Amino acid sequence: MSKWLEAATRFEERRDCSDYFEMQSALSAIAKVQTLLSGTFRQMIFLIGEPGSGKTFLLNLLHEKMEHERQVILIETPFITPLTLLYQLLRHKGIEPFGDDIEQLRQQTTQLYTQSDHLIMIDEAQLLSTEMREFIRILSDSKAFWFILAMHRSEGESILRAPHFKSRPHRIIELSSLTPIEAKNYIHRELMRMGFSEIIDELNPKLIAQAHRISEGNFRNFKKVFYHLFHLLHYTNTHNKAPYLRPSQCTITMAAMNAELIHD
Structure with a gap:
Protein backbone atom coordinates (compact mmCIF):
# COMPACT_ATOMS: atom_id res chain seq x y z
CA MET A 1 0.00 0.00 0.00
CA SER A 2 1.40 3.43 -0.94
CA LYS A 3 1.86 6.08 1.73
CA TRP A 4 -0.89 8.14 0.06
CA LEU A 5 -3.44 5.34 0.16
CA GLU A 6 -2.51 4.50 3.73
CA ALA A 7 -2.89 8.16 4.72
CA ALA A 8 -6.33 8.25 3.08
CA THR A 9 -7.59 5.51 5.41
CA ARG A 10 -6.98 7.83 8.35
CA PHE A 11 -9.62 10.23 7.05
CA GLU A 12 -12.41 7.76 6.35
CA GLU A 13 -15.75 8.49 8.00
CA ARG A 14 -15.95 6.43 11.18
CA ARG A 15 -17.02 6.64 14.83
CA ASP A 16 -14.01 5.38 16.71
CA CYS A 17 -13.82 7.51 19.87
CA SER A 18 -10.05 7.00 20.04
CA ASP A 19 -9.82 9.10 16.86
CA TYR A 20 -11.80 11.97 18.33
CA PHE A 21 -10.26 15.40 17.86
CA GLU A 22 -11.30 17.67 20.69
CA MET A 23 -12.11 21.02 19.15
CA LEU A 175 -21.00 23.15 18.34
CA SER A 176 -19.13 25.64 16.18
CA SER A 177 -16.91 25.17 13.16
CA LEU A 178 -13.32 23.99 13.07
CA THR A 179 -10.96 26.99 13.36
CA PRO A 180 -8.02 27.35 10.95
CA ILE A 181 -5.54 26.56 13.75
CA GLU A 182 -7.55 23.50 14.81
CA ALA A 183 -7.65 22.36 11.17
CA LYS A 184 -3.86 22.49 10.91
CA ASN A 185 -3.39 20.78 14.29
CA TYR A 186 -5.83 18.04 13.33
CA ILE A 187 -4.07 17.22 10.05
CA HIS A 188 -0.65 17.23 11.72
CA ARG A 189 -1.86 15.02 14.58
CA GLU A 190 -3.39 12.41 12.30
CA LEU A 191 -0.40 12.20 9.97
CA MET A 192 2.08 12.10 12.87
CA ARG A 193 0.14 9.19 14.37
CA MET A 194 0.90 7.29 11.17
CA GLY A 195 4.54 8.38 11.04
CA PHE A 196 4.04 10.46 7.90
CA SER A 197 6.06 13.54 8.79
CA GLU A 198 7.17 13.74 5.15
CA ILE A 199 3.54 14.33 4.07
CA ILE A 200 3.24 17.09 6.67
CA ASP A 201 6.28 18.72 5.11
CA GLU A 202 4.51 18.72 1.74
CA LEU A 203 1.28 20.20 3.13
CA ASN A 204 2.24 23.80 3.62
CA PRO A 205 -0.06 26.04 5.73
CA LYS A 206 -1.57 27.66 2.61
CA LEU A 207 -2.84 24.29 1.36
CA ILE A 208 -4.39 23.40 4.70
CA ALA A 209 -5.97 26.87 4.82
CA GLN A 210 -7.35 26.30 1.31
CA ALA A 211 -8.97 23.04 2.42
CA HIS A 212 -10.38 24.81 5.48
CA ARG A 213 -11.91 27.55 3.32
CA ILE A 214 -13.44 25.05 0.91
CA SER A 215 -14.97 23.04 3.75
CA GLU A 216 -16.05 26.24 5.55
CA GLY A 217 -14.69 24.72 8.75
CA ASN A 218 -17.07 21.78 8.62
CA PHE A 219 -15.19 18.92 10.27
CA ARG A 220 -16.70 16.14 8.13
CA ASN A 221 -16.10 18.01 4.87
CA PHE A 222 -12.57 18.99 5.90
CA LYS A 223 -11.76 15.30 6.39
CA LYS A 224 -13.36 14.52 3.02
CA VAL A 225 -11.00 16.89 1.23
CA PHE A 226 -7.94 15.03 2.54
CA TYR A 227 -9.49 11.59 2.04
CA HIS A 228 -9.99 12.41 -1.64
CA LEU A 229 -6.68 14.26 -1.91
CA PHE A 230 -4.67 11.26 -0.75
CA HIS A 231 -6.63 8.89 -2.99
CA LEU A 232 -5.93 11.25 -5.90
CA LEU A 233 -2.21 11.38 -5.09
CA HIS A 234 -2.09 7.60 -4.88
CA TYR A 235 -3.53 7.45 -8.41
CA THR A 236 -1.31 10.18 -9.88
CA ASN A 237 1.86 8.65 -8.39
CA THR A 238 0.90 5.12 -9.44
CA HIS A 239 0.27 6.31 -13.01
CA ASN A 240 3.04 8.97 -13.06
CA LYS A 241 0.62 11.80 -13.82
CA ALA A 242 2.94 14.80 -13.71
CA PRO A 243 2.48 17.59 -12.61
CA TYR A 244 -0.06 16.19 -10.10
CA LEU A 245 2.30 14.10 -7.98
CA ARG A 246 2.34 16.32 -4.89
CA PRO A 247 -0.17 18.29 -2.78
CA SER A 248 -0.86 21.62 -4.46
CA GLN A 249 -3.63 24.16 -4.88
CA CYS A 250 -4.62 22.29 -8.02
CA THR A 251 -4.80 18.83 -6.41
CA ILE A 252 -6.66 20.25 -3.38
CA THR A 253 -9.21 21.75 -5.78
CA MET A 254 -9.50 18.46 -7.69
CA ALA A 255 -10.00 16.58 -4.41
CA ALA A 256 -12.73 19.02 -3.35
CA MET A 257 -14.44 18.49 -6.69
CA ASN A 258 -14.29 14.69 -6.18
CA ALA A 259 -15.84 15.23 -2.74
CA GLU A 260 -18.59 17.32 -4.41
CA LEU A 261 -17.75 20.30 -2.25
CA ILE A 262 -17.12 22.52 -5.27
CA HIS A 263 -18.24 22.22 -8.86
CA ASP A 264 -16.97 23.27 -12.28
Whole structure:
Protein backbone atom coordinates (compact mmCIF):
# COMPACT_ATOMS: atom_id res chain seq x y z
CA MET A 1 0.00 0.00 0.00
CA SER A 2 1.40 3.43 -0.94
CA LYS A 3 1.86 6.08 1.73
CA TRP A 4 -0.89 8.14 0.06
CA LEU A 5 -3.44 5.34 0.16
CA GLU A 6 -2.51 4.50 3.73
CA ALA A 7 -2.89 8.16 4.72
CA ALA A 8 -6.33 8.25 3.08
CA THR A 9 -7.59 5.51 5.41
CA ARG A 10 -6.98 7.83 8.35
CA PHE A 11 -9.62 10.23 7.05
CA GLU A 12 -12.41 7.76 6.35
CA GLU A 13 -15.75 8.49 8.00
CA ARG A 14 -15.95 6.43 11.18
CA ARG A 15 -17.02 6.64 14.83
CA ASP A 16 -14.01 5.38 16.71
CA CYS A 17 -13.82 7.51 19.87
CA SER A 18 -10.05 7.00 20.04
CA ASP A 19 -9.82 9.10 16.86
CA TYR A 20 -11.80 11.97 18.33
CA PHE A 21 -10.26 15.40 17.86
CA GLU A 22 -11.30 17.67 20.69
CA MET A 23 -12.11 21.02 19.15
CA GLN A 24 -12.54 23.91 21.56
CA SER A 25 -16.31 23.95 21.02
CA ALA A 26 -16.47 20.21 21.76
CA LEU A 27 -14.40 20.56 24.93
CA SER A 28 -16.69 23.36 26.02
CA ALA A 29 -19.78 21.26 25.23
CA ILE A 30 -18.52 18.31 27.28
CA ALA A 31 -17.73 20.59 30.23
CA LYS A 32 -21.19 22.17 30.06
CA VAL A 33 -22.91 18.78 29.95
CA GLN A 34 -20.90 17.53 32.93
CA THR A 35 -21.71 20.70 34.89
CA LEU A 36 -25.42 20.38 34.17
CA LEU A 37 -25.49 16.70 35.11
CA SER A 38 -23.82 17.47 38.42
CA GLY A 39 -26.89 19.51 39.40
CA THR A 40 -30.20 18.23 40.66
CA PHE A 41 -32.49 20.15 38.30
CA ARG A 42 -33.19 17.74 35.44
CA GLN A 43 -34.01 19.35 32.13
CA MET A 44 -33.64 18.92 28.40
CA ILE A 45 -30.29 19.73 26.83
CA PHE A 46 -30.23 20.58 23.13
CA LEU A 47 -26.97 19.97 21.25
CA ILE A 48 -27.10 22.13 18.12
CA GLY A 49 -24.71 22.19 15.18
CA GLU A 50 -24.42 22.06 11.42
CA PRO A 51 -24.43 18.64 9.72
CA GLY A 52 -20.86 17.33 9.98
CA SER A 53 -19.97 19.46 13.00
CA GLY A 54 -19.37 16.38 15.18
CA LYS A 55 -22.65 15.97 17.09
CA THR A 56 -22.84 12.20 16.59
CA PHE A 57 -19.18 11.75 17.48
CA LEU A 58 -19.66 13.84 20.62
CA LEU A 59 -22.65 11.75 21.73
CA ASN A 60 -20.61 8.58 21.30
CA LEU A 61 -17.75 10.14 23.26
CA LEU A 62 -20.11 11.16 26.08
CA HIS A 63 -21.46 7.59 26.10
CA GLU A 64 -17.95 6.22 26.49
CA LYS A 65 -16.89 8.78 29.11
CA MET A 66 -19.99 8.47 31.29
CA GLU A 67 -21.09 4.86 31.06
CA HIS A 68 -19.17 3.99 34.24
CA GLU A 69 -20.72 6.89 36.17
CA ARG A 70 -24.37 6.56 35.22
CA GLN A 71 -26.75 4.65 32.99
CA VAL A 72 -26.35 6.03 29.48
CA ILE A 73 -28.79 5.29 26.67
CA LEU A 74 -27.91 6.41 23.14
CA ILE A 75 -30.70 6.29 20.56
CA GLU A 76 -29.17 6.74 17.12
CA THR A 77 -32.29 6.18 15.03
CA PRO A 78 -34.99 8.69 16.00
CA PHE A 79 -37.83 6.86 14.26
CA ILE A 80 -39.44 5.79 17.50
CA THR A 81 -42.88 6.04 19.07
CA PRO A 82 -43.79 6.79 22.69
CA LEU A 83 -44.48 3.09 23.23
CA THR A 84 -41.16 1.87 21.78
CA LEU A 85 -39.26 4.51 23.78
CA LEU A 86 -40.88 3.38 27.03
CA TYR A 87 -40.17 -0.26 26.16
CA GLN A 88 -36.52 0.57 25.53
CA LEU A 89 -36.16 2.51 28.77
CA LEU A 90 -37.76 -0.26 30.81
CA ARG A 91 -35.63 -2.98 29.20
CA HIS A 92 -32.55 -0.90 29.94
CA LYS A 93 -33.52 -1.29 33.60
CA GLY A 94 -33.89 -5.07 33.18
CA ILE A 95 -37.68 -4.99 33.20
CA GLU A 96 -39.70 -6.67 30.45
CA PRO A 97 -42.58 -4.32 29.56
CA PHE A 98 -46.12 -5.61 29.77
CA GLY A 99 -49.06 -4.26 27.81
CA ASP A 100 -49.46 -1.12 25.74
CA ASP A 101 -51.10 1.29 28.18
CA ILE A 102 -48.95 4.38 27.54
CA GLU A 103 -49.93 6.19 30.74
CA GLN A 104 -49.31 3.17 32.95
CA LEU A 105 -45.95 2.50 31.31
CA ARG A 106 -45.00 6.18 31.56
CA GLN A 107 -45.69 6.20 35.30
CA GLN A 108 -43.70 3.00 35.78
CA THR A 109 -40.75 4.36 33.78
CA THR A 110 -40.83 7.74 35.52
CA GLN A 111 -40.70 6.08 38.94
CA LEU A 112 -37.69 4.00 37.92
CA TYR A 113 -35.71 6.86 36.39
CA THR A 114 -36.44 9.35 39.18
CA GLN A 115 -34.31 7.17 41.43
CA SER A 116 -31.28 6.74 39.14
CA ASP A 117 -28.39 8.66 37.61
CA HIS A 118 -28.87 8.37 33.88
CA LEU A 119 -28.59 10.17 30.57
CA ILE A 120 -30.82 9.57 27.55
CA MET A 121 -29.32 10.88 24.29
CA ILE A 122 -31.16 11.01 20.96
CA ASP A 123 -29.21 11.71 17.78
CA GLU A 124 -30.77 13.40 14.72
CA ALA A 125 -33.61 14.53 16.97
CA GLN A 126 -34.87 16.95 14.32
CA LEU A 127 -36.31 13.84 12.64
CA LEU A 128 -38.53 12.97 15.61
CA SER A 129 -42.23 13.18 14.87
CA THR A 130 -44.29 15.98 16.42
CA GLU A 131 -45.98 13.36 18.59
CA MET A 132 -42.59 12.07 19.79
CA ARG A 133 -41.21 15.53 20.55
CA GLU A 134 -44.31 16.30 22.61
CA PHE A 135 -43.98 13.01 24.49
CA ILE A 136 -40.35 13.74 25.35
CA ARG A 137 -41.44 17.16 26.56
CA ILE A 138 -44.01 15.46 28.85
CA LEU A 139 -41.34 13.11 30.21
CA SER A 140 -39.02 16.05 30.80
CA ASP A 141 -41.76 17.95 32.65
CA SER A 142 -41.82 15.13 35.21
CA LYS A 143 -38.28 16.23 36.28
CA ALA A 144 -37.32 12.53 36.30
CA PHE A 145 -35.28 12.46 33.09
CA TRP A 146 -32.06 13.85 31.66
CA PHE A 147 -32.34 14.18 27.89
CA ILE A 148 -29.81 15.37 25.32
CA LEU A 149 -31.37 15.95 21.91
CA ALA A 150 -28.82 16.46 19.11
CA MET A 151 -30.22 18.41 16.17
CA HIS A 152 -29.15 20.19 13.00
CA ARG A 153 -28.92 23.90 13.64
CA SER A 154 -31.63 25.21 11.29
CA GLU A 155 -34.26 22.58 12.11
CA GLY A 156 -33.32 22.66 15.80
CA GLU A 157 -33.75 26.43 16.08
CA SER A 158 -37.17 26.14 14.43
CA ILE A 159 -38.23 23.36 16.85
CA LEU A 160 -37.02 25.34 19.86
CA ARG A 161 -39.20 28.28 18.86
CA ALA A 162 -42.31 26.10 19.32
CA PRO A 163 -44.28 27.20 22.43
CA HIS A 164 -44.16 23.80 24.19
CA PHE A 165 -40.33 23.88 24.12
CA LYS A 166 -39.72 27.61 24.38
CA SER A 167 -41.72 27.89 27.60
CA ARG A 168 -40.01 24.93 29.32
CA PRO A 169 -36.64 24.95 31.13
CA HIS A 170 -33.90 23.78 28.80
CA ARG A 171 -30.29 24.44 27.91
CA ILE A 172 -28.78 24.89 24.44
CA ILE A 173 -25.20 23.85 23.71
CA GLU A 174 -23.81 24.79 20.30
CA LEU A 175 -21.00 23.15 18.34
CA SER A 176 -19.13 25.64 16.18
CA SER A 177 -16.91 25.17 13.16
CA LEU A 178 -13.32 23.99 13.07
CA THR A 179 -10.96 26.99 13.36
CA PRO A 180 -8.02 27.35 10.95
CA ILE A 181 -5.54 26.56 13.75
CA GLU A 182 -7.55 23.50 14.81
CA ALA A 183 -7.65 22.36 11.17
CA LYS A 184 -3.86 22.49 10.91
CA ASN A 185 -3.39 20.78 14.29
CA TYR A 186 -5.83 18.04 13.33
CA ILE A 187 -4.07 17.22 10.05
CA HIS A 188 -0.65 17.23 11.72
CA ARG A 189 -1.86 15.02 14.58
CA GLU A 190 -3.39 12.41 12.30
CA LEU A 191 -0.40 12.20 9.97
CA MET A 192 2.08 12.10 12.87
CA ARG A 193 0.14 9.19 14.37
CA MET A 194 0.90 7.29 11.17
CA GLY A 195 4.54 8.38 11.04
CA PHE A 196 4.04 10.46 7.90
CA SER A 197 6.06 13.54 8.79
CA GLU A 198 7.17 13.74 5.15
CA ILE A 199 3.54 14.33 4.07
CA ILE A 200 3.24 17.09 6.67
CA ASP A 201 6.28 18.72 5.11
CA GLU A 202 4.51 18.72 1.74
CA LEU A 203 1.28 20.20 3.13
CA ASN A 204 2.24 23.80 3.62
CA PRO A 205 -0.06 26.04 5.73
CA LYS A 206 -1.57 27.66 2.61
CA LEU A 207 -2.84 24.29 1.36
CA ILE A 208 -4.39 23.40 4.70
CA ALA A 209 -5.97 26.87 4.82
CA GLN A 210 -7.35 26.30 1.31
CA ALA A 211 -8.97 23.04 2.42
CA HIS A 212 -10.38 24.81 5.48
CA ARG A 213 -11.91 27.55 3.32
CA ILE A 214 -13.44 25.05 0.91
CA SER A 215 -14.97 23.04 3.75
CA GLU A 216 -16.05 26.24 5.55
CA GLY A 217 -14.69 24.72 8.75
CA ASN A 218 -17.07 21.78 8.62
CA PHE A 219 -15.19 18.92 10.27
CA ARG A 220 -16.70 16.14 8.13
CA ASN A 221 -16.10 18.01 4.87
CA PHE A 222 -12.57 18.99 5.90
CA LYS A 223 -11.76 15.30 6.39
CA LYS A 224 -13.36 14.52 3.02
CA VAL A 225 -11.00 16.89 1.23
CA PHE A 226 -7.94 15.03 2.54
CA TYR A 227 -9.49 11.59 2.04
CA HIS A 228 -9.99 12.41 -1.64
CA LEU A 229 -6.68 14.26 -1.91
CA PHE A 230 -4.67 11.26 -0.75
CA HIS A 231 -6.63 8.89 -2.99
CA LEU A 232 -5.93 11.25 -5.90
CA LEU A 233 -2.21 11.38 -5.09
CA HIS A 234 -2.09 7.60 -4.88
CA TYR A 235 -3.53 7.45 -8.41
CA THR A 236 -1.31 10.18 -9.88
CA ASN A 237 1.86 8.65 -8.39
CA THR A 238 0.90 5.12 -9.44
CA HIS A 239 0.27 6.31 -13.01
CA ASN A 240 3.04 8.97 -13.06
CA LYS A 241 0.62 11.80 -13.82
CA ALA A 242 2.94 14.80 -13.71
CA PRO A 243 2.48 17.59 -12.61
CA TYR A 244 -0.06 16.19 -10.10
CA LEU A 245 2.30 14.10 -7.98
CA ARG A 246 2.34 16.32 -4.89
CA PRO A 247 -0.17 18.29 -2.78
CA SER A 248 -0.86 21.62 -4.46
CA GLN A 249 -3.63 24.16 -4.88
CA CYS A 250 -4.62 22.29 -8.02
CA THR A 251 -4.80 18.83 -6.41
CA ILE A 252 -6.66 20.25 -3.38
CA THR A 253 -9.21 21.75 -5.78
CA MET A 254 -9.50 18.46 -7.69
CA ALA A 255 -10.00 16.58 -4.41
CA ALA A 256 -12.73 19.02 -3.35
CA MET A 257 -14.44 18.49 -6.69
CA ASN A 258 -14.29 14.69 -6.18
CA ALA A 259 -15.84 15.23 -2.74
CA GLU A 260 -18.59 17.32 -4.41
CA LEU A 261 -17.75 20.30 -2.25
CA ILE A 262 -17.12 22.52 -5.27
CA HIS A 263 -18.24 22.22 -8.86
CA ASP A 264 -16.97 23.27 -12.28
